Amino acid sequence: MSRVWKIGVAGLGTVGGGLLQFLAERPGFAPAGGQAVVTAVSARSRTRPRPVDISGLAWFDDPVALAVSPDIDIFVELIGGSDGPAKAAVEAALKAGKPVVTANKALIAEHGAALAVLAEAADVPLLFEAAVMGGTPAVKMLREAMVGDDVAGVAGILNGTCNFILSEMEQRGASFADVLAEAQRMGYAEADPTMDIGGFDAAHKVTIMAALAFGCAPNFAAAEIEGIDQVDLLDIRLARDLGYRIRLIASADRTPDGVAVRVHPSLVAQGHPLAETRGALNALFIEGTRIGRIFIQGPGAGAGPTAAAAADIADVMTGARRPVFQAPAVGLKPFVAVAPTRRVGKAYLRMLVKDQAGVIAAVSETLAECGVSIDSFMQKPVEDAGGVPIVLTTHAIAESVLTDAINRIEKLPAVLERPRLLRIARI
Numbered sequence: 001m002s003r004v005w006k007i008g009v010a011g012l013g014t015v016g017g018g019l020l021q022f023l024a025e026r027p028g029f030a031p032a033g034g035q036a037v038v039t040a041v042s043a044r045s046r047t048r049p050r051p052v053d054i055s056g057l058a059w060f061d062d063p064v065a066l067a068v069s070p071d072i073d074i075f076v077e078l079i080g081g082s083d084g085p086a087k088a089a090v091e092a093a094l095k096a097g098k099p100v101v102t103a104n105k106a107l108i109a110e111h112g113a114a115l116a117v118l119a120e121a122a123d124v125p126l127l128f129e130a131a132v133m134g135g136t137p138a139v140k141m142l143r144e145a146m147v148g149d150d151v152a153g154v155a156g157i158l159n160g161t162c163n164f165i166l167s168e169m170e171q172r173g174a175s176f177a178d179v180l181a182e183a184q185r186m187g188y189a190e191a192d193p194t195m196d197i198g199g200f201d202a203a204h205k206v207t208i209m210a211a212l213a214f215g216c217a218p219n220f221a222a223a224e225i226e227g228i229d230q231v232d233l234l235d236i237r238l239a240r241d242l243g244y245r246i247r248l249i250a251s252a253d254r255t256p257d258g259v260a261v262r263v264h265p266s267l268v269a270q271g272h273p274l275a276e277t278r279g280a281l282n283a284l285f286i287e288g289t290r291i292g293r294i295f296i297q298g299p300g301a302g303a304g305p306t307a308a309a310a311a312d313i314a315d316v317m318t319g320a321r322r323p324v325f326q327a328p329a330v331g332l333k334p335f336v337a338v339a340p341t342r343r344v345g346k347a348y349l350r351m352l353v354k355d356q357a358g359v360i361a362a363v364s365e366t367l368a369e370c371g372v373s374i375d376s377f378m379q380k381p382v383e384d385a386g387g388v389p390i391v392l393t394t395h396a397i398a399e400s401v402l403t404d405a406i407n408r409i410e411k412l413p414a415v416l417e418r419p420r421l422l423r424i425a426r427i
């Protein structure tokens with residue numbers, strides 16, 4: 001007789017509700033012959049309407065009590081948040097020897113190393129496919145498909161909200177604030193959008209990608225994070241004139257100096273697959289030293305996370321097992337971050353200056369004194385810009401040199417505001 005796997009689901013919101021619906025509509029979901037049946041749930045409100053009737057399921061006010069219930073075989077955490085009830089419940093489930101499936105990128109990025117130790121000590125899987133790129137199988141790609149190669153780096157668009165905002169600003173010529181307000185009305189952005197627009201959500205995801213790619217412990221504290229809240233429509237227009245689009249690029253690179261995990265609004269050449277990734281789509285390049293470049297693209301939200309959580313449940317049922325982060329969790333070291341002084345790359349620098357003689361000479365002189373090598377230079381009057389924009393792109397240069405130049409240019413009498421620095425993506 002085929003085994004029935006009793007599933008306990010904590011969190012019945014977008015993803016949890018979707019998972020319940022999926023499993024209710026697919027009673028025959030039976031990987032490896034076993035059958036998955038949700039038997040118990042936990043959420044904040046017992047009375048809130050849910051996509052399926054939960055009256056016949058065991059109810060737990062406390063997700064920790066659900067996590068350790070002897071009546072479940074798999075614990076699915078879909079509450080969210082790096083700490084609080086999600087963390088307590090996942091820890092409790094692993095200590096009780098329950099396989100755990102979660103979509104919680106914040107939890108895995110910030111506490112994944114300790115949770116992996118618990119999982120491997122209890123010899124149970126800890127799976128989180130839905131945590132990165134929703135239903136687009138980025139985690140499986142790194143955890144399973146790439147084990148035969150050495151990954152040199154990953155880079156991509158990992159936050160659909162930011163990509164939607166940047167694409168709309170570009171296409172409609174609308175300001176950041178206007179597009180954000182519209183995204184909130186349409187449900188693309190949260191009422192408190194800080195996690196998304198501040199770059200933290202993408203940083204959680206790329207931290208997980210770095211751990212999987214390089215076989216190290218996630219080290220969220222080492223991620224360098226800049227969001228899109230300072231991206232000006234003026235820069236989107238000027239970047240377009242230079243042949244680029246602005247995207248929030250999350251990247252992790254293995255370098256001789258350590259691992260660089262970064263999230264920045266970056267210029268990507270028009271025609272590049274990341275520049276052409278529009279709307280709420282996610283996309284990721286994985287650079288394998290033998291395989292070469294792999295590109296995946298797909299929705300990062302919507303029904304995808306539900307499908308990914310179901311795929312993780314299927315993996316538990318079939319008995320598929322790998323170390324949580326490529327290598328045994330005990331002894332896994334957090335990656336060493338590249339020191340700020342060792343960061344090198346091409347850059348876009350935009351200044352707003354007074355319309356007067358000698359300004360360009362003063363700026364050029366300062367750049368030359370700092371040792372900044374200029375690749376292209378553009379001065380373009382733009383209506384309502386509040387000054388004359390000067391834009392330049394540099395050859396690859398140490399960021400410390402650029403920062404020094406920016407500090408000095410800002411002090412020039414004809415310069416109206418601190419020059420804006422954007423990185424040019426190296427992908």
Ligand SMILES: NC(=O)c1ccc[n+]([C@@H]2O[C@H](COP(=O)([O-])OP(=O)(O)OC[C@H]3O[C@@H](n4cnc5c(N)ncnc54)[C@H](OP(=O)(O)O)[C@@H]3O)[C@@H](O)[C@H]2O)c1
Nearest residue numbers: 011012013014015043044045078079080085103104301305
């Ligand atoms: N939404 C997406 O597209 C997406 C994509 C990928 C990953 N994820 C991740 O999936 C997870 C869930 O996201 P979501 O969008 O589904 O969130 P959500 O819609 O806000 O749902 C959260 C659920 O958690 C429940 N909850 C909150 N505090 C609780 C507590 N103390 N005890 C028990 N239940 C509690 C809530 O209960 P009530 O319903 O009673 O308030 C709600 O059902 C997060 O980690 C998120 O990052 C989401």
